[in-house]
Amino acid sequence: MKRIVQIMVLVVGLMVGTATAVAAPQTYKLRVDGLSCPFCAYGIEKKLGALQGVGRIEVDIASGTVAVTMAEGATLDEAAARKAVKDAGFSLRSLEPAPAAPQGTGQAK
Amino acid sequence: MKPALKSVLAVLCLSAANAWSAPITFNTALPVHEGGWVLREQLVFMKAGGDPTPARRDMEATGLVSVLGYGVTPDFALFGMLPWFDKLLDMRMGGQHLTRRKAGVGDLTVLGRYTVYQRDVPGRTLRIAPFLGVKAPTGEDDARDRLGRLPPAVQAGSGSWDVLGGAVLTWQTLEFEIDSQVSYKVNREARSFEAGNVAALDASLQYRLLPRSLGAGVPAFLYGVLEASLVHAARDRVGGADDPNSGGTILFLTPGLQYVTRKWIVEAGVQLPVIQHLHGTALESDYVLTVGFRMNF
Numbered sequence: 001m002k003r004i005v006q007i008m009v010l011v012v013g014l015m016v017g018t019a020t021a022v023a024a025p026q027t028y029k030l031r032v033d034g035l036s037c038p039f040c041a042y043g044i045e046k047k048l049g050a051l052q053g054v055g056r057i058e059v060d061i062a063s064g065t066v067a068v069t070m071a072e073g074a075t076l077d078e079a080a081a082r083k084a085v086k087d088a089g090f091s092l093r094s095l096e097p098a099p100a101a102p103q104g105t106g107q108a109k
Numbered sequence: 110m111k112p113a114l115k116s117v118l119a120v121l122c123l124s125a126a127n128a129w130s131a132p133i134t135f136n137t138a139l140p141v142h143e144g145g146w147v148l149r150e151q152l153v154f155m156k157a158g159g160d161p162t163p164a165r166r167d168m169e170a171t172g173l174v175s176v177l178g179y180g181v182t183p184d185f186a187l188f189g190m191l192p193w194f195d196k197l198l199d200m201r202m203g204g205q206h207l208t209r210r211k212a213g214v215g216d217l218t219v220l221g222r223y224t225v226y227q228r229d230v231p232g233r234t235l236r237i238a239p240f241l242g243v244k245a246p247t248g249e250d251d252a253r254d255r256l257g258r259l260p261p262a263v264q265a266g267s268g269s270w271d272v273l274g275g276a277v278l279t280w281q282t283l284e285f286e287i288d289s290q291v292s293y294k295v296n297r298e299a300r301s302f303e304a305g306n307v308a309a310l311d312a313s314l315q316y317r318l319l320p321r322s323l324g325a326g327v328p329a330f331l332y333g334v335l336e337a338s339l340v341h342a343a344r345d346r347v348g349g350a351d352d353p354n355s356g357g358t359i360l361f362l363t364p365g366l367q368y369v370t371r372k373w374i375v376e377a378g379v380q381l382p383v384i385q386h387l388h389g390t391a392l393e394s395d396y397v398l399t400v401g402f403r404m405n406f
């Protein structure tokens with residue numbers, strides 16, 4: 001009985017872990033040069049938000065970064081992001097995938 | 110035209126592209142994002158007086174100035190400005206107190222601004238943008254009262270097609286912003302009257318007062334603003350001859366406040382004339398009060 005319970009816990013853990021790995025939306029960290037006032041941030045949000053597959057945008061004006069979280073399964077094209085930032089009136093310094101956010105405790109290993 | 114009023118009207122024309130954050134009384138080189146709109150509404154009240162003649166003229170003008178900007182490309186933006194004025198001239202004539210007044214839509218200014226230089230680094234940007242515009246005679250320029258045709262300074266419009274241009278430099282950081290503008294407005298003749306051309310040199314400092322230290326996200330900024338505007342108006346020409354009681358030079362200092370968020374800005378400032386060298390009996394500016402808001406969409 002104890003062995004059956006251990007197997008069930010392992011299976012459930014693997015299922016949850018696999019589902020999390022597949023479903024976790026990708027987040028990108030964009031470094032944007034020239035971004036230095038709140039009123040300017042709106043244009044960045046609007047232009048990046050219009051790109052296909054973009055789910056959420058968080059601008060951090062102090063660090064000059066924009067976190068772009070994609071919809072499930074979508075990726076952010078660097079050329080498209082660069083054009084969106086330029087159309088907003090600014091310059092894209094770099095774009096890199098952000099490390100996956102911690103999924104909380106109790107995740108399958 | 111009264112130099113003080115002419116200076117203010119010229120500043121209003123030249124501030125048509127001032128729809129972004131930054132200076133209260135003139136232009137900025139900051140971007141309007143491609144396909145984006147910016148709307149600004151400003152309520153302006155000006156008072157001029159100090160007439161040394163027995164007429165003891167006093168003039169007041171209230172203007173509601175609407176500006177709509179559109180980002181055609183990341184570098185090129187178009188702006189349209191349409192004012193509504195209520196102008197009032199008080200004077201004495203033959204022992205009687207007279208009031209002459211006109212309210213109505215003023216002249217439309219359309220202006221294009223192109224960014225020719227842009228240097229972006231983390232948290233800072235430097236931009237230079239020349240601009241060129243035209244003022245169309247959409248306001249009434251032949252209004253009359255029981256005394257006859259109103260003087261040009263009281264008319265809602267000038268009746269002339271005028272041209273304006275200049276360049277603006279903006280240096281913006283997270284802590285402060287500096288803008289500087291040089292501009293020139295060529296006024297043309299209408300109904301035998303030609304207002305003198307106006308040249309202006311402006312500078313503005315906006316310093317972030319709050320928040321003292323930046324947190325995460327996009328916090329709203331409270332800027333303290335100090336601006337200086339040196340405005341020179343040439344003499345008007347009436348019937349082909351210079352009007353000796355027109356034109357001159359005024360230096361304004363403008364303290365003000367701006368509250369800037371992602372979507373909107375509210376602001377207020379008062380232009381105070383600190384130096385006035387005016388010709389003849391031209392009226393002196395007392396002050397110009399400006400309150401307004403801007404929003405982007």
